[in-house]
Structure formats: structure tokens, C-alpha cells
Amino acid sequence: MLTTRVIRHWSGQKHAAERVKRWLNWHGKQLALLFDRQAPVGDLLVARSEAVDTVLKGAFQHFFQSCAHQVTLVAVGGYGRKELFPGSDIDCLLLLNGPIDARQQAALTAFGSWLWDTGLKPSLSVRTVVECLDAAQQDQTIMTSLLETRCLEGHQETFQHLAVALSAPHIWPQQAYFDVKLQEQLLRYRKFHDTAYNLEPNLKEGPGGLRDLQMIAWLYCRLLQVEPWQAFISAGYLTEDELDSLLAARLALWRIRYALHLKTGRGEDRLLFDHQYDLARQLGFDGDNANLCVERFMRFYYRTVMGLELLQEILMQPLKARFSVPDSDQINAELASKGYVLELGYLEVREANHFRRNPQALLEIFLLLQGYPGVNGIGANTLRQLRRDCVLIDDAFREDRQNQQLFLQILRQPRGVTKALRQMNRYGVLAAYLPRFAQIVALTQYDLFHIYTVDAHTLFVVRNLRRFALAEYRDESAYCHDIFRLIPKPELLYIAALFHDIAKGMGVDHSQEGAFMCAEFCRRHGLSRHDTELAAWLVKHHLLMSMTAQRKDISDPEIIHDFAAQVGSIEYLHHLYLLTVADIRGTNPELWNSWKDALLRDLYEVSHSALHRGLKNPVTTHKRIAETKTEAMLELLRLGLSETAILEAWRHASDDYFLRYQAEEITWHTLAIAASSEQELPLVLLRPHTQRGSAEIFIYTRNGESVFSLSTATLDQLGLTILDARIVTTQDNYVLNSFHVLEQSGEMIGDLHREIHICSALKKTLETLDSGLDTNIARQSRQARHFPIPAVVSFHDDPRHRYTLLELITTDYAGLLSKVGRVFGQFGVRLHEAKITTIGSRAEDVFAITDPAGQRIEDQILLDALARALEHAMLPEKTGDTKVD
Numbered sequence: 001m002l003t004t005r006v007i008r009h010w011s012g013q014k015h016a017a018e019r020v021k022r023w024l025n026w027h028g029k030q031l032a033l034l035f036d037r038q039a040p041v042g043d044l045l046v047a048r049s050e051a052v053d054t055v056l057k058g059a060f061q062h063f064f065q066s067c068a069h070q071v072t073l074v075a076v077g078g079y080g081r082k083e084l085f086p087g088s089d090i091d092c093l094l095l096l097n098g099p100i101d102a103r104q105q106a107a108l109t110a111f112g113s114w115l116w117d118t119g120l121k122p123s124l125s126v127r128t129v130v131e132c133l134d135a136a137q138q139d140q141t142i143m144t145s146l147l148e149t150r151c152l153e154g155h156q157e158t159f160q161h162l163a164v165a166l167s168a169p170h171i172w173p174q175q176a177y178f179d180v181k182l183q184e185q186l187l188r189y190r191k192f193h194d195t196a197y198n199l200e201p202n203l204k205e206g207p208g209g210l211r212d213l214q215m216i217a218w219l220y221c222r223l224l225q226v227e228p229w230q231a232f233i234s235a236g237y238l239t240e241d242e243l244d245s246l247l248a249a250r251l252a253l254w255r256i257r258y259a260l261h262l263k264t265g266r267g268e269d270r271l272l273f274d275h276q277y278d279l280a281r282q283l284g285f286d287g288d289n290a291n292l293c294v295e296r297f298m299r300f301y302y303r304t305v306m307g308l309e310l311l312q313e314i315l316m317q318p319l320k321a322r323f324s325v326p327d328s329d330q331i332n333a334e335l336a337s338k339g340y341v342l343e344l345g346y347l348e349v350r351e352a353n354h355f356r357r358n359p360q361a362l363l364e365i366f367l368l369l370q371g372y373p374g375v376n377g378i379g380a381n382t383l384r385q386l387r388r389d390c391v392l393i394d395d396a397f398r399e400d401r402q403n404q405q406l407f408l409q410i411l412r413q414p415r416g417v418t419k420a421l422r423q424m425n426r427y428g429v430l431a432a433y434l435p436r437f438a439q440i441v442a443l444t445q446y447d448l449f450h451i452y453t454v455d456a457h458t459l460f461v462v463r464n465l466r467r468f469a470l471a472e473y474r475d476e477s478a479y480c481h482d483i484f485r486l487i488p489k490p491e492l493l494y495i496a497a498l499f500h501d502i503a504k505g506m507g508v509d510h511s512q513e514g515a516f517m518c519a520e521f522c523r524r525h526g527l528s529r530h531d532t533e534l535a536a537w538l539v540k541h542h543l544l545m546s547m548t549a550q551r552k553d554i555s556d557p558e559i560i561h562d563f564a565a566q567v568g569s570i571e572y573l574h575h576l577y578l579l580t581v582a583d584i585r586g587t588n589p590e591l592w593n594s595w596k597d598a599l600l601r602d603l604y605e606v607s608h609s610a611l612h613r614g615l616k617n618p619v620t621t622h623k624r625i626a627e628t629k630t631e632a633m634l635e636l637l638r639l640g641l642s643e644t645a646i647l648e649a650w651r652h653a654s655d656d657y658f659l660r661y662q663a664e665e666i667t668w669h670t671l672a673i674a675a676s677s678e679q680e681l682p683l684v685l686l687r688p689h690t691q692r693g694s695a696e697i698f699i700y701t702r703n704g705e706s707v708f709s710l711s712t713a714t715l716d717q718l719g720l721t722i723l724d725a726r727i728v729t730t731q732d733n734y735v736l737n738s739f740h741v742l743e744q745s746g747e748m749i750g751d752l753h754r755e756i757h758i759c760s761a762l763k764k765t766l767e768t769l770d771s772g773l774d775t776n777i778a779r780q781s782r783q784a785r786h787f788p789i790p791a792v793v794s795f796h797d798d799p800r801h802r803y804t805l806l807e808l809i810t811t812d813y814a815g816l817l818s819k820v821g822r823v824f825g826q827f828g829v830r831l832h833e834a835k836i837t838t839i840g841s842r843a844e845d846v847f848a849i850t851d852p853a854g855q856r857i858e859d860q861i862l863l864d865a866l867a868r869a870l871e872h873a874m875l876p877e878k879t880g881d882t883k884v885d
Contacts, residue, residue: 017117020055028086029053034264036282036585038730041254049075049082049360052090053152055118060153063111067104069095072154076125080148087256087267090122091145095158122138128160136171140180143172145217164498164778174223178323193589199298199444203454204269205258208305208312210253213246215313223319237318239384243313249308256301271301292850295444301452303444308427310387314380321345321376340368347372347378354382355389359397362389363406363433366424370416378423386427404525407433411491418463421498425455436502436517443505451588454504459845460586461497461579465490468578479601480581486574492531493862495522496538496579515540537572545580549603550596550837551846553603555660558800561618563603564610573611577604593746595695595723602692611630625655636670647779649673652734660726661738669698669736676700682766684759688749694723694740695749697758701766703733708831709821716815718758719744725817725834789842791874802830803848804857806866810874812843819873820847827866828852 031044053075060073072095074080079090091466094108106128115122127135128356136143146166151159163169172180191205192198195209204210217228224235229247232238238246259279260268271279277290278295287293321344332342339358341350347369350499353360365386369375377387380535410420424430431438440454450457468484469472487493515536522532544566552559567573580600585592610618636646649670658666668687676683682701690696697710708727715722722742742748791810798805808820818832824831824847833848851857857866 008664017114020118022054024051032086033228035258035262041251044258045083045085045254048084048086049079050080052084052120055120056092056115056122057153059114061108063114064104064154068154070155071095071104071107072156072158073152075150075152075158077145077148078106080145080150080876082150083259085254085267087261087264089267090120092122092124092152093125093132093146093149094124094126095132095154095162096126096128097158098157100126108203113456129158132162133171136166138175138395140172140184142215143177144181147221155318155824172222175323177222178219178319181219185212185215193452193460193599195452195456195460196309197302197334197442197453199304199451199453200270200272201301202270203253203260206305206720208256208309210585212308212312213250216312219313219319223322232315237315237380240312243312245307246311249304249311251302252300253308255283271298295736298444299442306426306442310383314383317344317346317376317380334493335368338364338368340365343379345376346382347375347377347466348379348382349385353385354384355392355876359389359392360406362393362402362429363403363410364399366420366429366808367406367410367413369423370410370413370420371417378427383427386429390428390432391427394581398433399524401526408491409527411494417494418459418466419767422459425459434498434502434521437498439506440502440504446505452586454501454810458498458501458585461500461582464582464585465493465497465578468582477581477597480578483574484578487578489531492535493538493575493579495535496542496575498581499535499539500542500579511540511543512811534572534575537574541566541576542579542583545576545600545603547582550675550836551600553660553833554599554603554606555662555834556800557619557621560603560606560610561615562799564607565615567607567611570608570611573607574605576628590746593742594748595740595742598692598694601867621655621659625658628658628661628663632666635667639667639671641674642669645674646670652730652732653736654728657728657736658731660728660833665696666737670701672698673700682763684762684766686749686755686759688755690740693748694742697739697741697762699735699737699739699762699766701735703729703735706769706821706825707735707766708737708834709818709825710769711763712817712821713738713818714762715741715758716818718761720758721838722817722836723747723838724836725833727833729832730828791871791877793870795863795867798856799846801856803850804863806847806849808845808847808870808874810843811840812841813874816874817845820845820870823866823873825867826869827862829857829866830854 005792014519028048056073058076061068064071064073074093074095076091076093078084078088079092081328084090084391085682096104100108107667108124112122114125132142132146136146143166146162149159149163188211189207192202192206194207196206198206202209209406220226220232221230226232226235226237229243233240233243243719256279257269259282260275262272263275263278263282268275276298278489280287280293283297285297285300287296309652335341335347336350339350339354339361341348347365349355349361351357365378365382365521369378389396411417413420421430425437425441430820433440438457440458443454445452445454445457452460465484467476469490472482473479484490488519499514499521501514503510503516506513518539519536520531522535522812525746527535544563548554548559548563552563554560554563564573577600581597584596584600613619633643633646637643661669668685672683672685682699685698685700687696687698697715699707701707708725710723712725720741721744722741728736730736749758788810789811794807796807810816813819816838821831822860823829830850830852832850835846837844837846849857857863
């Protein structure tokens, strides 16, 4: 422990603040050296608190020497607990005996100004005892902060008077205080999607973080008058081993937070990707590469938090039992015969070694909880037995038919499925029953698409499926709710969800391997051949629908026929659609939007029609084109346009145009084209709202090599996200291009002036053949810097043998599509279609291209040169581009 110099006399000298500032910086560096040498972090927190104490006390004695009997300096919050991290706020209260007078005001001004000059920048509140009590009654956060105070200097009696007054029952009655703290925790959890297993977790505020430990301490102090933490053993709330685990976990989080503050130089509590590698190395998590270091570090963090969540659950039980106890008489009578009893709202076993005598109860207890939603949970003593006896779940246990039926019954219950699986995961039962699941617990996925660990994502997918089933969540997705009602055995969806990513981290095709595991599980559990094949097929093909919708032209009847043939039946389509939506929504809530919703729904509906009609009677391309023309023609005639005018507007439209656009889109285009002359081209139209939940921009003009490049460059510069591009180039050299876009925030274009500006900018660009802007207004993605994706270019055959398909996978750079267009222009490549897919910051785009004569490109030398040029164009160090979300 460092000894601090007495600096009280500095406060009145010239340049004193600067000298104190240098001393504090020196002291902080000494603590950092001690941290690097593995000094106990708790001692470092106290040492920093005492160093600040020294400065504040000396300054207080100097500036308030004439009125020290009227003012009290109090440390509050984390500073009051002597838990000052390098970047922690220094919260203080100046407690007055009465209304502030001129002398006190002058002293306060000088005191605060001098402290800011030292670099401490404390947060100072100035109140009388009465004002403190009033504020505490109105705001529970102020009440909470006043529970953790230390008197530093001044009038001790005033401080004691405040402490006694705050203990009065009318200052936040116990029930009210308990309820408001629980609600505060609930709202805080929602900010983190109710999970601690985010890839960029918050050490302090996130579920299982340090704030939860502080909340436990506040509630026990206020409601049960028990001081944390050693007193928990004597009071019977924790065992010695549990307390040791809790303190070890707290110490681990303290150490991570301390290192994080040192690295960032501020009070940063988010474990951002930017910091994870450096912290992993500093804290001793080595590996052959950076990813392995980070994976080991973060897995340690998640397992630490998982342990804290369990201990918090145990510690919350006495509090919940006191303030929210259900009527137990009837429930007890029903449970007695099963060997359970309800004690203070929690399910407890009636005898010691209950699970050892009856191992199947390790599953049965979760089934019982599903049947009694009013029960708070599993009691602490039973929970300890449960965790201890999980080792009884061995191969023989898993092969037992009764245990298998119990597991299936849990999945078949009308309520509580998600809660049961989450509890089983937290207590280790799920990983014991499904040994492979243990390998994905706290397993990270660094792809900017999944923002949760694999096990957390898996349980989110189950939760999403459950919400489709429940009427109370129908507003979230009425379409999915209605389809779910057609599912006869929902448990097959839940099984598929449990296995769809279970093979992640094995270094194999996780879909293929997961399907094998799923089939084995279903056979062992006695499911029929039909059900086994369905569940395993869902796991194997769980990416099929999203990849088809996002990477293929679903307006093409042949694409739909091929997809429908792979699905095979309407029953399989129902299940696949629901699993796909649940899966995407369970990866990252910010990536789900109305565009993806409409895209998947469109694919579902056209595939449903194809399957209903029969795969032996497919809609031909010629039939689709004829139907679209007829429908558009009738609507345009109804609107007053003559057939001559319609055909004149369509004179540059090819069959591809009528294949890729719907009749209502063609109607919109035709009305505008018919009203425009050749001299008015380029024609730029914008619809702010489409059925697919996006804005559509339509461009009609004479073709040029740079139309696509200039258009995409302008849209990028305007801060728009391009979701899809349909490129139609006619034989007589006209283009009919459309782009589906959203604002970068994911929102629709909602301002008329914005619409006019977009159209004007595009028209000017195409007229002058100059995008005009040198910089892009798109927001840079901080996360994308940590996941650079080298450009990969590959070529594939078009099933209809019309085009060469070019697939580009790379980081989603600002202006990426514009650069692609420029490269195409350099090689004389004609672009016919672009399918844009952005997953997080990963671009997976497919382009249908031909040579200038409209023929497939079969010259391998040319294709190799094109690939090299695209890969070179994608290099950020060559272009200076920034990555975007």
C-alpha cells in the first residue's frame, strides 16, 4: 500500500492546485504499476479513495476553516464505499446546518474551483438535512446514494442526524423501495436485451454486472439491516463456498474494470471490441492468435457473470419471499405427494438428497415450475442440491425413457418453455442433458451479425418462436402468429432451434453436423420418422430461406421453383419460415427491419403458391411476363392512358423488365415515362413507401458505362443504405434501374424535402456524369474495424444460362457498389442485376453480368483479371474508404 503525502498546507499556496494535480497523476501511475504487478485490486481502490480523501480534507480545512462547524463534507456512492476506480466519478455531498449564507457560498465557490483545477472534477451536491430528506423521498436514486456515505470532515453531528433521519420508515417504505429497485433493474436489463451475453457487454450496468451486486447490498442494508458481505453467512443467506465464489467473481470484474479504465483513460464500462484484445493480453489470456486470446478472455467473463447471476438469484430469494409471496396452501397440497413444498413462494424439496434418491427429479422440477407460474422459482437449498447433483445426468440417465419423456414434456408445455430452458442453462442442467450444448455455452461469434454468445442466441431463437405462439405477442408479428397456429407439434421447432447452431465452433459445416445430432436426438427420444426427418431437415437447411431471399432474384419463377423443390411441402415451408424469422431476429435486433420482413414474406407466399399449385405445374417465365403485362395494361387503361401511349412508353422495355417488376411498379413507371420526353431524361422517381418496407428509387435513361457507378456513389454520399438493385439494360441501350433504400438508421425516408433532394442530386449526377461529392456522409462503423473481411470474388453459372454470376464477399465499404460499377466499366462488362446483402458489416453481393454483346463471359483469363481488379479496388488502404454499417 502506498503512503500518501500530507498535502493539506498546499491548498492555500500559489500554484498549489497544479502541484496537487501532479501529485495525483504520480499517485495514479504508482497504482497502475502495482496493478500490473498483480496487487490486490481492492487495496488499489481503497488507496485511490484515501488519496482523494487527503486532497478533499486538506482543501476543505483551508476553504471552510471559518465555517467548518456549519458544513459537513460527505463521500457518497462508490466513493463512499471506497471503491474508486481510475475513471470513477467522485461524488460528494456538502451538508449544511441551515440555509447557505454568503460566507459559505464564497467558500463553496473557491473550494469547487480549486478542486477542478487539480483535475479531480468532483460532483458536488449542496443540501441541508431537510433538503436531503425531501430529495430522497422524491427520488429513490438519491435515497440509494445516501445509503453509502462517509463523513470526511466537518460537523459530525449533522452527518449522524441525517443517517438517523434516513432510517425512518416513512422515507421510502420497505415494500415501495423493493418494488422500485426491482423495476429499475428490469428497465436496465431491457437496454441490454435482458441478457448478460452480449459481445460488447457493460461491466457495470449489464445483467450480472457490478450494479447488480450493489443493488443486493442496498436492499439488504435497507430492508433486512444486514451489512454485506460476510454477514450473509451468519444470517444463513449464503454458504462459505458461495460467498467465496461471489467475492472472487466481484474481484474478477473489478480487475477487468480497473484495466479498462487504465486503458481508456476514462470511466469506460463497456467491453468494446476496441479494447478486448489488449485487456486479454494484459490480464494473462494468451493464445496463438488474437481471436483465441479474446475468446478465452470473454469466455472467462461470461462464465464469471453466469456464476454471479446464480448467486444473485439465491440472494434475491429472501427479499422476494418477504415482499411477494403467493398463496401456497393449495399449491402445497398438490406438491406434497411429489416430495416438494412451497416455502415463502419458492419450491423446495421436502427431504435431503431428494435428487440422489430420485434423479429424474432433476428434470421434473422444471416441469412442475411450468405448471405453477405463480411460484417465484427454485428455493436456495434445493438449488444447491440441484447444482451439486447435476453429475447424476450421465449416459444412463439420458437413455432412460422416463427422463426423455420429461424433457419432451417441458418442450410441449403451453407456457414457460423459454423460462425453463433458460433456468436449465443457468443451473447447468441443459448442458448436462445435451452434452454438446456445453460446448456452446459462452462461446463467442465474432461476425458483427450475431451480438450474443451461441447459447444466448439459441435461447433467443426459442423465445422468438414461443412469442409467435402467444396471443399477447401477436402485435410483434401477426403474420408469424397466424402461421404458427398451423403448426401441429411446436416442440419440433424448439428442437430445431436448440440444434441449429449446436455444432458451432467444431470447425465443420455446423448445419450438416447439427442436423446429424438433431436426428440422433429425435431417434433416441422416440420421435416418429416423419418428425425426426422434419426437425433434422430444418437444422440442415436453416439458412436456405434467408440466403434465397437475400441473394437471389425471387421474381424469377425458376428461382422460386427451385426453392420450392428444395422445401418440398407446405408443411416444411411453414416450419422453415418461422425458424428463419426467429433466427434472424435472435441474432441482432437492430438488423431486423421491415425490408427483411417483407422479403421473407414474399418468398414464403410465392413458394406457398408454387407448392399449392404443384411442382409439376410450374409457372413459366413466358406466362409470368404475359400476366404482368396484362395486369399493368388493364390498370393503365383504367387510369386513362391510351394503349398507344402505353406501348410507346414500353418500347425500350425488355422481357427482363416485365419479369423483375410487379404490375403496380410498372404502372407507376409507365405513367411517368409517358409524361416525359427524351429531352427530359434522365427520369428519376422516388416512392418513400413500398410494400417491402423501403423507399424505391427508379431511374430511366439512356445507358452509359457509369450509370450504375454514379447512381450508387450518389446514394452512398447521401447516407442511404442500398438494400437491393434491379438493373435492366435493353438491347437499344436504355436502362430501367431501381434501388430499394433506407436511411442509414434503418428508418424510412420520411421528409418531402429529403425526397426532393435525393431526386435532384441523382438527376444532376447523371446529367453531368459527376457525383460531385468527394466524401461520404455515412457513419463509420467502429466495430467493423475489428473484423476486416478480405475481398473474395467467385464466379458461378446462371441456372438459366443467360448471365455469368459474380459473387463478391467483403467488408461493406462506403461507395463499394460505385467502385464495382467503375471496374465493370473498365472491362466493358454489362450489369443486368445486383442482389445486395449486408449482414452487419459483411457485404455478400451477387451480380449478373455479360459481355458488351449480352453474352455470358466464358473467357477465364478475362474473369481472372476482373476478379483481381475487384479485389484490388476493395483494399481500404488503397482507396482510403471507411467502413459503414
